[in-house]
Amino acid sequence: MKAISYSRYGGPEVLEYGDLREPKVGPDSVLVKVRAAAVNPVDWKAREGYLDPVLDAVFPVVPGWDVAGVVVGLGASVTEYAVGDEVIGYVREDFLSRGTFAEYVGAPVRTLARKPRNLTWEEAAGLPLTGLTAYQVLVKALRVQRGETVLVHAAAGGVGSIAVQLARHLGARVIGTANERNHDYVRSLGGEPVTYGEGLAERVRGLAPEGVDAAFDTIGGDTLKVSAQLLVPEGRLVSIADGDVVSYGGRYSFVRPDADDLTRLAELAEQGVVSVHVFETFPLERAADAYRRNEEGGTRGKIVVTVAWDTAGPDA
Structure with a gap:
């Protein structure tokens, strides 16, 4: 072959x-x-x-x-x-x-x-990989609930774009970081876009003055640090990019194969929930x-x- x-x-x-x-x-x-x-x-x-x-x-x-x-x-x-x-x-x-x-x-x-x-x-x-990553973080690790505000990083990327759609399906409000040229795309997914870089914390707080209930880090480094600062007192933080997340009281996640989770994602795709x-x-x-x-x-x-x-x- x-x-x-x-x-x-x-x-x-x-x-x-x-x-x-x-x-x-x-x-x-x-x-x-x-x-x-x-x-x-x-x-x-x-x-x-x-x-x-x-x-x-x-x-x-x-x-x-x-x-x-x-x-x-x-x-x-x-x-x-x-x-x-x-x-x-x-x-x-x-x-x-x-x-x-x-x-x-x-x-x-x-x-x-x-x-x-x-x-x-x-x-x-x-x-499969991006969908399972988003599903396992949002549903199993962050346990996102209806009415919560979720911060998703790299919201126009492979994992982030699925995460925005799934979080919205779970009933959450989604703020997503993205390059300016991708802001319309993030909006089309149901997210509220903010630009990366210096001043990110202030831009997010402009949309969510009290902070966010959950943050999904896909970048690490300074982005992880900012995410931790934006959490409400009982907020949850998960990273798929930086093991230092545990020092901020969060959790590191590495996606695992799971036929049941993947079947659920396929069902959501057929229902038009996830594209x-x-x-x-x-x-x-x-x-x-x-x-x-x-x-x-x-x-x-x-x-x-x-x-x-x-x-x-x-x-x-």
Whole structure:
């Protein structure tokens, strides 16, 4: 099969496009023929070695954890899916090796859900990691309640844009930080935009003089510090970007695969509660360019890699 892989840590230049062995399918997994895979910042951070303290790399590593595709093979114990089912997945294992930037991926059923019927392949590929991150932070960690005010950082980004929509669905008022050029987009999601940078605290307090009930940090550093200062006395703070959040009385969160959570997200997408904005797409052979674009930052929504589709089987 054709795939993107790297055999050493480094920048986009270590990514290679070529042939790799088709993945084996374990008893609790299915073989997915990939239609699209989304780029996430954690992918290039892993490629550069930042996750080496917690995840072993088994080279060559195929990057990517997000996928949308079609089931073409079943493990011996799988009863949840049939050949031909359209699925999405956050296909993360506890090591780096068998990712989704390939024509095929072996996906444990615990990482999958059925694809929302109203989303394109590209949109569907952009939902799992960002959607699960937003859902698990807002629902399980911050426990956002109706009538509360929630501060969401990078509200026009992949995670932030889903978080704004979910928080609004939960009945919260949402203030979202974003570059000025993305303010209209944040408003379209149901958020009240404020600009990043110096004076952020004053701008947020101009909208919420008493402070915010919950803050969702996706940036870290000074942004995390400002978020802590903006909380009401019993406010809650969660970061997915900076472990120092615990020093402010908050909680660090790393998204985990969860088939039930992903199924719920797919249902919300079909109900029109959650949408995924695809900023730009690249073919598989140009995945390195997709990563470069993601690393530049400032994008709106998701960058997605598409895989050419044919009727050949996994042994072709």
